[in-house]
Amino acid sequence: MLTMDDIVRDGHPVLRKVAEEVKLPASQEDKTILESMLQYVKNSQDPEVAQEHGLRPGIGLAAPQINVSKRMIAVHVNDEKGNLFSYALFNPKIISHSVERSYLAAGEGCLSVDESIPGYVPRYARVTVKGTDLDGTEVKLRLKGLPAIVFQHEIDHLNGIMFYDHINKQDPYKEIPNASPIER
Structure with missing residues (x-):
């Protein structure tokens, strides 16, 4: 089981590297790593498990955050309507995005960043993501709102x-043109 001890912190060189594509079909080792990433995100949202193991709550995790420089992500998040987006993907790519922007009104956080860094992070309001799931099936997701940001x-x-890196250094809360805030 992954814990906060497995998560590398800001300043670790792996967080600044471009991760390698995962060879498909994925090896059992890569599948196991990706499954454990999704399990971390789920466990971190369960108050009892999180407290017992000292997990910081997260809604997404990327393999470089556990010192694995491979293109794998796990996301477990609800949109504003309560729909669950729970995915573990190999080689995810944004294949299209909207012109409109959005941002989290409260700012973003990260399991690899211990301190709070205030400011708006401009993102695309809608994205289409393609990747391969744990079963080797290609998945295409049209996302908006919080799931798109994650x-x-x-x-x-x-x-x-x-x-x-996306926050305006001179004015962290500068209005983002053509963008709508998302409350979380």
Whole structure:
């Protein structure tokens, strides 16, 4: 079981590397790693399990965050209507996105970043993501709202990009043109 001890923190060089594509069909080792990532995110949202194991709650995790430089992400999040988006994907890619932007009104956080970094993180309001699930099936997801933001945040990790790289350094709360806030 993954715990906070397995998660590398900001400043670790793996977080700034571009992760390698996963050879498909995925090896048993890669599948096991990806399954454990999804399990972490689920466990971290269960108050009893999280407290017992000292897990910080998360809604997404990318393999570089556990010091595995491979293109794998796990997301477990509900949208504003309560629909669950629970995916473990190999080689996820954004294949299209909206012109409109969105951002989390409260800002973003990250399991690899211990301190709070204030500011708006501009994201695409809608994205289409393609990837391969644990069964080897190609998945195509049309996302908006919080799930779209989470997938963009995790895919950024695969490219060595941290959420705070997107924040305006001079004015962290500067209005983002053509963007709508998302409350969480």
